[in-house]
Amino acid sequence: MSMTISQKILAKKAGLDSVVPGQLIMAKxxxxxxxxxxxxxxxxxFEKAGFDSVFDKNKIALVMDHFxxxxxxxxxxxxxxxxxxxxxxxxxxxxDTGEVGIEHALLPEKGIVAPGDLIIGxxxxxxxxxxxxxxxxxxxxxxxxxxxxxxxxxxxxxxSIRFNLTGVLNKNVSGKDVILHxxxxxGVDGALYQSMEFGGEGLKSLSIFDRLTITNMxxxxxxxxxxxxxDEITLDYLKTTIGDKREYQVYTPDPDAKYIKTYDIDLSQIxxxxxxxxxxxxxxxxxxxxxxxxxxxxxIDQVVIGSCTNGWLSDxxxxxxxxxxxxxxxxxxxxxxxxxQKIFLECIRLGYAxxxxxxxxxxxTPTCGPxxxxxxxILAEGERCVATTNRNFVGRMGHPKSEVYLxxxxxxxxxxxxxxxxx
Amino acid sequence: xxxxxxxxxxxxxxxxxxxxxxxxxLNTTDIKELAAHCMEDIDSDFAKNVRRxxxxxxxxxxxCGSSREHAPISIKASGVSCVIAKTFARIFYRNSINIGLPIxxxxxxxxxxxxxxxxxxxxxxxxIQNISRDEQYKARPFPEFIQGIINAGGLMSYLKExx
Numbered sequence: 001m002s003m004t005i006s007q008k009i010l011a012k013k014a015g016l017d018s019v020v021p022g023q024l025i026m027a028k029x030x031x032x033x034x035x036x037x038x039x040x041x042x043x044x045x046f047e048k049a050g051f052d053s054v055f056d057k058n059k060i061a062l063v064m065d066h067f068x069x070x071x072x073x074x075x076x077x078x079x080x081x082x083x084x085x086x087x088x089x090x091x092x093x094x095x096d097t098g099e100v101g102i103e104h105a106l107l108p109e110k111g112i113v114a115p116g117d118l119i120i121g122x123x124x125x126x127x128x129x130x131x132x133x134x135x136x137x138x139x140x141x142x143x144x145x146x147x148x149x150x151x152x153x154x155x156x157x158x159x160s161i162r163f164n165l166t167g168v169l170n171k172n173v174s175g176k177d178v179i180l181h182x183x184x185x186x187g188v189d190g191a192l193y194q195s196m197e198f199g200g201e202g203l204k205s206l207s208i209f210d211r212l213t214i215t216n217m218x219x220x221x222x223x224x225x226x227x228x229x230x231d232e233i234t235l236d237y238l239k240t241t242i243g244d245k246r247e248y249q250v251y252t253p254d255p256d257a258k259y260i261k262t263y264d265i266d267l268s269q270i271x272x273x274x275x276x277x278x279x280x281x282x283x284x285x286x287x288x289x290x291x292x293x294x295x296x297x298x299x300i301d302q303v304v305i306g307s308c309t310n311g312w313l314s315d316x317x318x319x320x321x322x323x324x325x326x327x328x329x330x331x332x333x334x335x336x337x338x339x340x341q342k343i344f345l346e347c348i349r350l351g352y353a354x355x356x357x358x359x360x361x362x363x364x365t366p367t368c369g370p371x372x373x374x375x376x377x378i379l380a381e382g383e384r385c386v387a388t389t390n391r392n393f394v395g396r397m398g399h400p401k402s403e404v405y406l407x408x409x410x411x412x413x414x415x416x417x418x419x420x421x422x423x
Numbered sequence: 424x425x426x427x428x429x430x431x432x433x434x435x436x437x438x439x440x441x442x443x444x445x446x447x448x449l450n451t452t453d454i455k456e457l458a459a460h461c462m463e464d465i466d467s468d469f470a471k472n473v474r475r476x477x478x479x480x481x482x483x484x485x486x487c488g489s490s491r492e493h494a495p496i497s498i499k500a501s502g503v504s505c506v507i508a509k510t511f512a513r514i515f516y517r518n519s520i521n522i523g524l525p526i527x528x529x530x531x532x533x534x535x536x537x538x539x540x541x542x543x544x545x546x547x548x549x550x551i552q553n554i555s556r557d558e559q560y561k562a563r564p565f566p567e568f569i570q571g572i573i574n575a576g577g578l579m580s581y582l583k584e585x586x
Contacts (some may be wrong), residue, residue: 037449140521192510192512224513394465
């Protein structure tokens with residue numbers, strides 16, 4: 001029977017020839033992920049249930065990225081609990097301050113996630129790895145506790161929505177604009193419980209990092225996962241991360257696979273797009289924004305460039321090119337944080353770090369801190385921030401009456417120089 | 424736990440996990456502390472006003488956003504006996520069952536229930552009785568094994584009971 005990419009992976013991991021949407025399956029997991037926020041809850045559940053060993057020490061990832069470097073005593077306690085658990089069970093992929101990156105950038109970079117894998121993570125942006133052809137989805141800590149113990153989890157096989165991409169992206173338009181455009185079109189529950197499958201000729205125009213940005217935000221459309229067809233661009237990237245360290249399986253959708261809906265997206269029609277508070281679906285194009293408020297546009301207090309959505313080296317390069325030799329507008333605070341230590345080091349080697357500091361930006365180590373209003377970039381009442389992050393809910397970055405505008409790195413960097421949303 | 428009765432707290436569509444429990448309080452797993460900040464950014468008096476047995480009513484896509492289990496945990500620890508919404512976000516739905524927080528999808532009930540209404544809910548039949556308005560709505564009840572998980576107080580206790 002014909003299947004989508006997601007169905008094929010789920011069938012394989014459940015040991016079945018085929019699966020249909022709605023089917024409940026028990027499936028074997030390749031990676032079980034949690035972090036310093038969700039890890040402690042999972043560890044408590046794991047220990048409360050009386051488990052004394054993990055299913056495979058090489059298939060568990062514990063990444064101390066959210067409130068690190070430890071923002072306060074309680075955060076330090078949570079990391080300590082994870083560290084002790086990792087030590088006790090000899091967890092291979094435990095990443096602590098100094099070697100940590102934001103989990104969804106770190107796992108691809110280290111070649112821990114691969115095409116055909118089935119991955120669950122106690123972080124909703126676990127859907128990121130779908131850009132590499134894996135089925136990966138966010139779950140809660142209790143599911144992660146069960147996964148760490150048994151290496152299995154139950155799934156309801158999702159329906160799939162197909163996004164056929166055509167055309168070529170225009171200058172100053174990126175994967176971020178593509179996913180904001182799509183969420184603006186289908187809504188924050190437009191893909192609720194469903195798989196978002198991306199393919200088509202337009203893939204050629206999307207770098208691997210554009211794709212990782214797109215799948216990162218599948219959850220913002222309610223999606224269970226986002227998944228890309230694999231092409232030369234994916235395989236070239238995997239050569240640099242996985243090489244011949246392990247084998248993996250590339251799945252393609254059957255030509256007559258069943259989709260609940262199909263959208264044709266012409267990439268050449270997409271303009272720089274920003275999501276206004278307080279939903280990722282509340283989108284406007286930058287040309288519309290510039291004419292708002294009688295031509296004044298939307299003034300800002302802070303810019304955040306980084307996160308698991310847009311903290312890739314390509315984002316740092318875009319930001320550095322725009323900020324080079326210029327100064328951040330007076331009254332605007334600009335915080336740049338690459339998503340991994342490796343990218344951080346590259347920023348130093350390539351001179352980007354110097355450009356950022358000369359421009360008046362803060363250049364910070366990898367952390368989830370500002371994105372979720374944890375630390376290192378919190379907003380006061382009434383403040384506005386343009387952020388390359390993935391959520392703009394009420395209070396997401398600080399005070400409940402602050403505002404987050406989601407944008408691409410190019411929009412964020414240009415806005416930092418101008419003091420208002422622009423490109 | 425076959426049925427519950429309580430007063431409603433009503434909210435709109437897309438109640439996200441960041442307003443249910445803001446990330447700034449995720450540096451603890453202490454359920455009392457989490458409960459103290461439940462719904463803080465959408466209803467700053469919630470923790471003060473909520474009484475044991477109360478029921479939260481939301482619109483579409485309740486619990487969207489983060490995978491933080493702290494969200495349903497904070498609701499349950501506040502004493503809330505059940506959440507009714509038109510639809511739930513996927514991870515929140517799964518987390519609620521896993522931690523033993525009863526939830527029901529019932530668009531009709533959500534449209535008709537007003538803030539402060541007194542409800543009684545029968546989990547087995549899915550019947551929601553609006554005592555204040557003398558109305559009745561029907562939600563689809565949970566299958567037996569899901570009811571079993573909720574009765575056990577969550578997935579881990581349920582699994583433990585079975586081994």
